[in-house]
Amino acid sequence: xxxxxxxxxxxxxxxxxxxxxxxxxxxxxxxxxxxxxxxxxxxxxxxxxxxxxxxxxxxxxxxxxxxxxxxxxxxxxxxxxxxxxxxxxxxxxxxxxxxxxxxxxxxxxxxxxxxxxxxxxxxxxxxxxxxxxxxxxxxxxxxxxxxxxxxxxxxxxxxxxxxxxxxxxxxxxxxxxxxxxxxxxxxxxxxxxxxxxxxxxxxxxxxxxxxxx
Numbered sequence: 001x002x003x004x005x006x007x008x009x010x011x012x013x014x015x016x017x018x019x020x021x022x023x024x025x026x027x028x029x030x031x032x033x034x035x036x037x038x039x040x041x042x043x044x045x046x047x048x049x050x051x052x053x054x055x056x057x058x059x060x061x062x063x064x065x066x067x068x069x070x071x072x073x074x075x076x077x078x079x080x081x082x083x084x085x086x087x088x089x090x091x092x093x094x095x096x097x098x099x100x101x102x103x104x105x106x107x108x109x110x111x112x113x114x115x116x117x118x119x120x121x122x123x124x125x126x127x128x129x130x131x132x133x134x135x136x137x138x139x140x141x142x143x144x145x146x147x148x149x150x151x152x153x154x155x156x157x158x159x160x161x162x163x164x165x166x167x168x169x170x171x172x173x174x175x176x177x178x179x180x181x182x183x184x185x186x187x188x189x190x191x192x193x194x195x196x197x198x199x200x201x202x203x204x205x206x207x208x209x210x211x212x213x
Contacts, residue, residue: 001046003029003032003042006032006046006052007025007028007029007032009052009056010024010028010052010055010056010059011024011025011056012052012056013052013053013056013057013060014056014059014060015060016059016060016063020063024059032045035048097176098174098175098176099174099175099176100172100173100174101172101173101174101175102172102173103171103172103173103182105173106173106175106180108173108182108203109171109173109182111171113205114171114182114184114201115169115171117201117205118169118171118197118199119166119186121133121136121197121199121207121210122163122166122186122188122197122199123163125154125210125212126160126162126163126188126190128151128154128155130147130150130151130154131147133150133207133210134147134150136206136207137206137207137208138202138204138206138207138208140208141206141207141208141209141210154212157212158192159192160191160192160193160195161191161192162190162191163189163190164188164189164190164191165188165189166186166187166188166189167187167188167189167194168186168187169184169185169186169187170184170185170186171183171184171185172184174200179202180203181201181202181203181208182200182201183198183199183200183209184197184198184199184201185197185198186198186199195212195213196212197211197212198210198211198212199211
C-alpha cells in the first residue's frame with residue numbers, strides 16, 4: 001500500500017462533510033510527507049498512525065461522529081426494541097379484548113345446566129330473593145353489590161306481575177385474560193311486560209354480572 005491508497009482509504013471511512021475530508025486529506029499528506037523527510041519509512045508511519053480503519057475511527061471520534069457501522073448497530077438495536085414494544089402492546093391489547101365463542105367450546109359449560117342456572121337467577125329476581133342472589137355472586141360481585149342497591153335495581157323495573165316463562169335465550173362463552181365465562185341474554189315474560197336479562201356466570205356458575213331492562 002502506498003501513501004495515496006492509504007490516505008484514500010482513510011478518507012472513505014470518514015463520516016463528515018466534504019470540506020472536512022479535504023482538510024484531513026491535506027493534513028495527512030503533509031504529516032506523512034514530513035515524517036518521510038525526517039527519515040521514517042512509510043511502513044513505520046503506518047505502524048505509528050494505525051490502519052486506515054483505526055485512523056478513520058480516531059478522526060470520527062475526535063469530531064464526535066459515530067462510524068457507519070455504529071449507526072447501523074444503533075438502528076438495529078432501536079428496531080429490535082421497537083419490535084418488542086409493539087409485540088408487547090399487541091399482546092396486552094389482545095388480552096384485554098374479549099374473545100367470543102359458541103357455548104360448549106371450552107367444555108366448561110353445557111346448554112342444559114346454563115339454562116337451569118339462568119332461570120334460577122331470574123326466579124330469585126322475580127321473588128325479590130336478595131339473599132339468594134347475593135349468596136350466588138362471586139367475590140368481586142359481592143364487593144360491588146349491596147343488598148340495598150340490588151333491591152333498588154329490581155324494584156326500578158316496576159310492577160311486572162307474576163313470572164310466566166322464558167320467551168327467548170341466547171348464550172355465548174367469553175374468554176378474556178385466560179378466564180372463561182358464559183353470558184346469557186334471556187327475555188322473560190311477566191304478566192305486565194317482558195324483561196331482558198343479561199346474566200354472566202363463571203365456570204363455577206357463580207354470578208359475575210346481572211343486568212335487567
